[in-house]
Amino acid sequence: METRVAVYPGSFDPLTMGHMDIIQRSLKSFDRVVVAVAVNPSKEPLFSEEERILQIREALGHDPRVDVRCFQGLLVEFAREMEAGIIVRGLRAISDFEYEFQMAHMNHQLAPDIETLFMMTGSDHFYVSSRLVKEVCSLGGDVEALVPPNVYKALKLRMGK
Ligand code: PNS
Numbered sequence: 001m002e003t004r005v006a007v008y009p010g011s012f013d014p015l016t017m018g019h020m021d022i023i024q025r026s027l028k029s030f031d032r033v034v035v036a037v038a039v040n041p042s043k044e045p046l047f048s049e050e051e052r053i054l055q056i057r058e059a060l061g062h063d064p065r066v067d068v069r070c071f072q073g074l075l076v077e078f079a080r081e082m083e084a085g086i087i088v089r090g091l092r093a094i095s096d097f098e099y100e101f102q103m104a105h106m107n108h109q110l111a112p113d114i115e116t117l118f119m120m121t122g123s124d125h126f127y128v129s130s131r132l133v134k135e136v137c138s139l140g141g142d143v144e145a146l147v148p149p150n151v152y153k154a155l156k157l158r159m160g161k
Contacts, residue, residue, distance in 0.1 A: 003031045003032060004029070004030045004031045004032070004085075004086075005030060005031065005032045005033075005034065005082060005083055005084040005085070005086075006026055006029075006030040006032075006033050006034070006084055006085075006086040006087070006088045006117070007033075007034045007036050007075070007078065007079045007082055007084040007086070007087050007088070008022060008023060008026060008033055008034070008035050008036065008087075008088045008089075009036040009038060009071070009075050009078075009087065009089075010035075010036070010037070010038065011037070011038055011040070011043070011045070011130065012035070012037050012052050012055075012056060012130070013045040013046055013047055013052060013130050013134075014046065014047055014052065014055060014130055014133065014134070014147060014151045014154070014155060015052070015055055015056050015059055015130075015147065015148060015151050016125070016128045016129070016130055016133055016146055016147050016151075017124070017125050017128060017145070017146055017147060017148065018090060018092070018121050018122070018125035018126075018128045018129075019090070020059060020060075020148060021090075021121065021122040021124075021125055022088065022090040022119055022121065023035060023060065023066065025119060025122075026088050026119070027063075027065055027066070030086070031065065032065055032066075032067065033065065033066050033067070033088070034066075034067045034068075034069060034082045034084060035056055035066060035067070035068045035069070036069060036070070036071045036075070036078055036082075037049050037052050037053055037056070037068065037069065037070040037071070038070070038071060038072075038075075039070050039071065039072040041072075046134055046155075046158060047154065047158070049070040051154070052070075053068050053069070053070060055148075055150055055151050055154060056068045058148075058150045059148035059149075059150055059151060067082075074110065075087065075107060076107050076110045076111035076114055079111070079114050080111070080114070084114070085113065085114060085115065086114070086115050086116075086117050087104075087107065087114060087115070087116045087117070088116075088117050088118075088119060089103075089104075089116060089117070089118055089119070090118070090119055090120075090121045091118045091119070091120055091121060092121045092125075092126045092127070092128075092129070093126060093127075100116075100118065103116070104116035104118075125146075128146050133146050133147060133155070134155075137155050137156070137159055138159050143155065
């Protein structure tokens with residue numbers, strides 16, 4: 001039988017419980033999920049791509065059905081390399097919609113054979129974003145419930161809290 005492969009791309013700076021939820025739920029529909037950590041030279045991330053990859057692998061408990069890699073350049077080209085026909089994205093609120101709508105259409109224009117599949121973020125996590133997690137943590141707020149335990153430790157260390 002054909003292996004169903006999906007790519008789940010993002011910045012993951014850092015990985016949140018919202019991302020974890022999407023990865024776990026994707027595994028119910030796909031045999032293999034490639035978590036694709038975007039390398040964006042114009043952004044100054046809190047964690048390097050190597051750190052993010054290790055954090056995601058550790059948080060997932062080294063699940064053999066999940067591959068965590070970084071990619072540079074066009075997402076659709078990376079998806080092709082991974083032989084994935086599906087790009088998975090989580091949708092939180094209406095505010096995500098416009099950006100996601102544009103990206104999905106642009107990716108479709110570039111690669112009509114690759115579909116974008118949206119999953120609604122779980123109701124426990126619809127307000128969680130990496131940006132807010134970093135902001136709240138940097139201001140001394142408690143983000144323990146919003147990120148996996150290893151990411152929480154790394155955040156506290158990096159922010160000197
Ligand atoms: O977690 P993010 O920052 O919302 O993820 C955005 C990401 C990495 C999925 C997006 O920026 C992306 O796909 N970048 C790769 C470059 C690319 O293919 N650009 C054209 C997509 S329209």
